[in-house]
Amino acid sequence: MAQEAQEIQETPARNDLPRDESGALDKKSRRVQQMFGRIAPRYDLLNRVLSLNTDQRWRRRTVRMAKPAGPVLDVCTGTGDLAAAFAHATGDQVVGVDFCAPMLVRGKDKKACRSVRFARGDALALPLPSDRFDVVAVAFGIRNVADLDQGLRELVRVARPGGRVAILEFTMPRGRIFGAFYKLYFGRILPFLGNLVSRSRAYTYLNSSVLEWASREELAQRLQAAGCERVEVHPLTFGIAAVHLGVKAS
Numbered sequence: 001m002a003q004e005a006q007e008i009q010e011t012p013a014r015n016d017l018p019r020d021e022s023g024a025l026d027k028k029s030r031r032v033q034q035m036f037g038r039i040a041p042r043y044d045l046l047n048r049v050l051s052l053n054t055d056q057r058w059r060r061r062t063v064r065m066a067k068p069a070g071p072v073l074d075v076c077t078g079t080g081d082l083a084a085a086f087a088h089a090t091g092d093q094v095v096g097v098d099f100c101a102p103m104l105v106r107g108k109d110k111k112a113c114r115s116v117r118f119a120r121g122d123a124l125a126l127p128l129p130s131d132r133f134d135v136v137a138v139a140f141g142i143r144n145v146a147d148l149d150q151g152l153r154e155l156v157r158v159a160r161p162g163g164r165v166a167i168l169e170f171t172m173p174r175g176r177i178f179g180a181f182y183k184l185y186f187g188r189i190l191p192f193l194g195n196l197v198s199r200s201r202a203y204t205y206l207n208s209s210v211l212e213w214a215s216r217e218e219l220a221q222r223l224q225a226a227g228c229e230r231v232e233v234h235p236l237t238f239g240i241a242a243v244h245l246g247v248k249a250s
Ligand SMILES: C[S@@+](CC[C@H](N)C(=O)[O-])C[C@H]1O[C@@H](n2cnc3c(N)ncnc32)[C@H](O)[C@@H]1O
Pocket: 029, 032, 033, 036, 075, 076, 077, 078, 079, 080, 081, 082, 097, 098, 099, 100, 103, 121, 122, 123, 124, 138, 139, 140, 141, 144, 145, 146
């Protein structure tokens, strides 16, 4: 892992990605980065309260499904909760990458993230070598990435052949009653409380990004197109969220 950490610092970002001519992040990426920068101080608190701590249970389920047996990368790591869950389960060092410095700072301060190696980087151009990680995971992050297919290709690129890519994301529940409750909660209650506590409009964006997000089937197909085989979808808690699990083709 010491060598890994050094590579994180030294591998230059690829330059064929959605950046404007001056080399800066594109508009959507910049907006997302600034938004998470603003809500970083209250991000964990809001997650716990708004999900009644279910978010942490989902992360632990993701770790169990991914069955890590080697180096793990957590992309869009934010404040490091998924990375911490992997570190707790494996005892191994885990790498967490995110492009939002204020989120990473929160993660670095956490006791549970002691053994996590954080690095700043764009999910669309991961500053990491190919074919390296046993598990490449992302929780509630890929939905925010400006180019989904490029983001998925990057997850697959850095996984070792035969390694797993695990994506934990919100999805639309299917049942009529639960679907209606979900729309009410996501459409009204969550943005109201989230915006109030974070003192921003971020939770209005988060709400619409979930409602406009790809279906489970579409995400599974796109993960396959990015280079994964045997893609499985595991719905969680009445289908509010799901783990997509794929194996990088050897
Ligand atoms: C909703 S948070 C999820 C954080 C964490 N994975 C969790 O489970 O709480 C989304 C994170 O994705 C990051 N993100 C979005 N687009 C990114 C990109 N292109 N490159 C790196 N990080 C990105 C944001 O900075 C933010 O920290």
